[in-house]
Structures are given as C-alpha cells and as structure tokens.
Amino acid sequence: MHHERTRYLGGRGYLAACTLGLPADVTREAVRRDLDAWAAGRATAADYSAGLERARGHAATLLGAQPQQIATGSQVSVFTGLVAASAPRGSEVLVVDGDFSSMVAPFLAHGGLHVRHVPLEALADEVRPETAFVSYSLVQSATGAIADAAAVAAAARDAGALALVDTTQATGWMPTDDLDADVVVCHAYKWLGAPRGAAFAAFSERAIAEVTPFTAGWYSGADPWTSCYGPSLHLADDATRFDVSPAWNAWAGAEAALGLAASLDMDAVREHDLALANSFRAGLGLEASDSAIVSWADPTGCDLASLTTAGVTASGRAGRARVAFHVWNDTEDVALALEALQPHAAFAI
Incomplete structure (x- = not known):
C-alpha cells in the first residue's frame, strides 16, 4: 500500500476516514479539470452524464x-426513505439499536410502521416470520x-423480508461485492475519498x-x-428509475475516486488497514478486531483532545473516541496516535 499512500497530501496523522475521506491525486486532478472546464464555459450536461x-x-x-442495478443519488437517507415510504402500514422493520440515523429515521418518520431496535449481534436471530x-x-x-x-x-430470506444494508463505513476498505441484500446503499465521501454529494445504491429485481x-x-x-417534461411519467425499467438529477461537480470527482477504488485489491486494502488498526489496539491493550475503525469509551473527550493536540485528526461519537486506518496511513501514524494517548491509563471497549 506504499504507492497508494503517496497519492494523498494530508495522510500523516489523518485517522478520520470514517468521518471524511481524503481525495487521491486522480480525484484532485478530476475536480480541478472540472472547475477549469466549468469556468471556461466548456462544461456540458452531456459530458457530465x-x-x-x-x-x-x-x-x-x-x-x-x-450497472443497470445501480441508482445514483446524493444521500443514504434518501434511498432509505424510498424503501420506508414504500413499506405498507403496520409492517415490522428490524433495525440495529444505535445504528446511524439514516438507516433508522426514515422508518420512524413513516409513522405507521412497527420499528424494532435490537443489538447488532442479535440481528439475524431477531428476524421473525412477521418481519x-x-x-x-x-x-x-x-x-x-x-x-x-x-x-x-x-434470516431475511427465510422470513421473506426485504433487506437494506448501508456500506458507507465499509466500501473502500473491505470487499462489499458479495452482499446478499435487496438494497445496498453507500455514500462515497468517506473511505472512497469522493466529494460529498455522490451516493449510490444497488437494487435487486424485487426491490x-x-x-x-x-x-x-x-x-x-x-x-x-x-x-424532461410532462405530462407523462417516464420511468426506466431498471434501477436507474431511482436516479435523481446528479450533483455534477461532485460526480466529476466521484468518477475518479470510484474508478481508483474499483481498481484496487480490496482484500489487500483490508489487510493493510486491519494490520494498522490492530497494531494500535495492541498498543492500547485492546483485543484484535476485524474492523479498520477503533473506538473506545471517552466520556469526557480527554482522549480525543489529546489526539487533536498531538496533530492527529480523529473523531468522537456517542461518548467514544474513534479513529480509522486507511491506505494513506502507515505504522508512523500508529506510533503518533499511541504516543498521544500514553499518559492516559485505562481504555475500555
């Protein structure tokens, strides 16, 4: 992954792919080309499309x-909202307790659904015939x-339930090309390093x-x-019927970012990211994990503050400190983060 690291300008100490990804060289160049073409009056709708x-x-x-299974949009919650709005009143929806709100709020906003929150590890076992x-x-x-x-x-298949999965915190650092789900939705601005405003989803024939x-x-x-005009309803037969008018400038960068990601060996990316994450965990006395995101209890925000003071870009979520390791990181980033945290005695998942 050394060659990949050289593509990024601000990778040193940047442990926040789970918050906002970094643009690679090809993405930066694509955004610059788009800006120049737009400014010069050479940008066209046909080229953007x-x-x-x-x-x-x-x-x-x-x-x-x-490709005909892929819909393009701008936010995860809009795709989730389409599924929620299509749900018959009285339907049971199973969600993860504490999941990101884009996967939960649209179903709650429906007002006529029975939304049941369960722990992540119990999700499959909690699928019932009425789900x-x-x-x-x-x-x-x-x-x-x-x-x-x-x-x-x-479990969803056995119950006849429609399965919706968000891979925003997965696609880009681990393989997500073998998921058995009816709708797989992803925003590209995190691990994929695209400009914000470019999201996409894969729809099954059922969906x-x-x-x-x-x-x-x-x-x-x-x-x-x-x-472009009424009075008729114009709908594609495939998943592009869920397309919305694209945010052109965002997609100019996203095309380059997604192309780069699609060219990588995601097993190798996962191996690289996990090696760094687990080295960091070992330094904190935490057990190894299968995630590139490392999170621990930080109710007062002291650990996040220590990381920030040391020049490490991290984040805090739900009373926890959170770091992520990706292709622009190496062992020096692990050492930098651990050094910032060493004065603090206890860490607990």
Missing part, C-alpha cells in the same frame, strides 16, 4: 452488481462493529418492483434527455 455512467460502472464493481424489512449498516458508525451479513441475509420511485424526475427515465 457520460462521466456519471462511468462512475455507475465503478460503483457496480464495488457492490458486485450490474417485513431489515435495515442495518454493515459496519457500525459509532463502534466500528461489523454485522454478520451472511446470517442476516439468510425495483416493490419500491416506489417517489423522487422520480427527469433523470429517472430510460433516456433522461427525452423525459
């Missing part, structure tokens, strides 16, 4: 899907804990049929250029 289609292909690679939807993050934002996606998928495209607009037609 062509770039979006290339990005759709990269997203398909990352999620193990076909209609299962919504969860593959990697938990607050703790970095990883769900047993295979077990959840099997395409059962989810109503309430956000349908001119970009939801099979050919957006012929579906």
Whole structure:
C-alpha cells in the first residue's frame, strides 16, 4: 500500500476516514479539470452524464452488481426513505439499536410502521416470520462493529423480508461485492475519498418492483434527455428509475475516486488497514478486531483532545473516541496516535 499512500497530501496523522475521506491525486486532478472546464464555459450536461455512467460502472464493481442495478443519488437517507415510504402500514422493520440515523429515521418518520431496535449481534436471530424489512449498516458508525451479513441475509430470506444494508463505513476498505441484500446503499465521501454529494445504491429485481420511485424526475427515465417534461411519467425499467438529477461537480470527482477504488485489491486494502488498526489496539491493550475503525469509551473527550493536540485528526461519537486506518496511513501514524494517548491509563471497549 506504499504507492497508494503517496497519492494523498494530508495522510500523516489523518485517522478520520470514517468521518471524511481524503481525495487521491486522480480525484484532485478530476475536480480541478472540472472547475477549469466549468469556468471556461466548456462544461456540458452531456459530458457530465457520460462521466456519471462511468462512475455507475465503478460503483457496480464495488457492490458486485450490474450497472443497470445501480441508482445514483446524493444521500443514504434518501434511498432509505424510498424503501420506508414504500413499506405498507403496520409492517415490522428490524433495525440495529444505535445504528446511524439514516438507516433508522426514515422508518420512524413513516409513522405507521412497527420499528424494532435490537443489538447488532442479535440481528439475524431477531428476524421473525412477521418481519417485513431489515435495515442495518454493515459496519457500525459509532463502534466500528461489523454485522454478520451472511446470517442476516439468510434470516431475511427465510422470513421473506426485504433487506437494506448501508456500506458507507465499509466500501473502500473491505470487499462489499458479495452482499446478499435487496438494497445496498453507500455514500462515497468517506473511505472512497469522493466529494460529498455522490451516493449510490444497488437494487435487486424485487426491490425495483416493490419500491416506489417517489423522487422520480427527469433523470429517472430510460433516456433522461427525452423525459424532461410532462405530462407523462417516464420511468426506466431498471434501477436507474431511482436516479435523481446528479450533483455534477461532485460526480466529476466521484468518477475518479470510484474508478481508483474499483481498481484496487480490496482484500489487500483490508489487510493493510486491519494490520494498522490492530497494531494500535495492541498498543492500547485492546483485543484484535476485524474492523479498520477503533473506538473506545471517552466520556469526557480527554482522549480525543489529546489526539487533536498531538496533530492527529480523529473523531468522537456517542461518548467514544474513534479513529480509522486507511491506505494513506502507515505504522508512523500508529506510533503518533499511541504516543498521544500514553499518559492516559485505562481504555475500555
């Protein structure tokens, strides 16, 4: 991963991929080219759309899907909201207690659903015959804990439940191309290092049929250029019916970022990231884990403050300190973070 590290300008001490990713050289260049073309009056809607289609292909690679199964958008919660809005009143929705709100709030806002919150480790076992939807993050934002996606998928299938999984905290550092779910949604601004405003989702045939495209607009037609005006409803037959008009400038950078990620060996990226994360855990006296996110109790914020003072970019979530290790990091970052924390005596998961 040494070559990958050299692509990033601000990687030293940056342990915050789980909050905001860094742009690689190719992404920075793509954003500059887009700005220059826009400023010079050379930017065109047709060129932006062509770039979006290339990005759709990269997203398909990352999620193990076909391009026609990929919808492009701007936020995870909007995709979740489409699923929630399509849920029949009275449906039971199973969610993870303490999950990121984008996977929970749309179902609560529906007002007519029975939303049941269960611990992450019990998610598969809690799927019941009456469960209609299962919504969860593959990697938990607050703790970095990883769900047993295979077990959840099997349980959902047995119950006939529609499974929705968010890979925003996973895609980019670990393989996410073998998930058995009806909707797999991801925002690209974290581990993928894309500009914020570029999200995508893979829809199964069942989801395409059962989810109503309430956000349908001119970009939801099979050919957006012929579906710009009413009075007819123009909907593509595939997952692009869930497309919204793209944030062009964001997708100019996202195309490059997703292309780079799709070219990497995600098993090798995971091995690199986990080696650093587990070296850091060992330095704190914590057990090894299978997550690139390391989180520990920090109720007063003292540990986060110590990291920040030492020049380490970290984050705090739900009364916990949180760091993440990615391709721009190396063992020097581990040492830097551990040195900042050594004066503090006790750490507990």
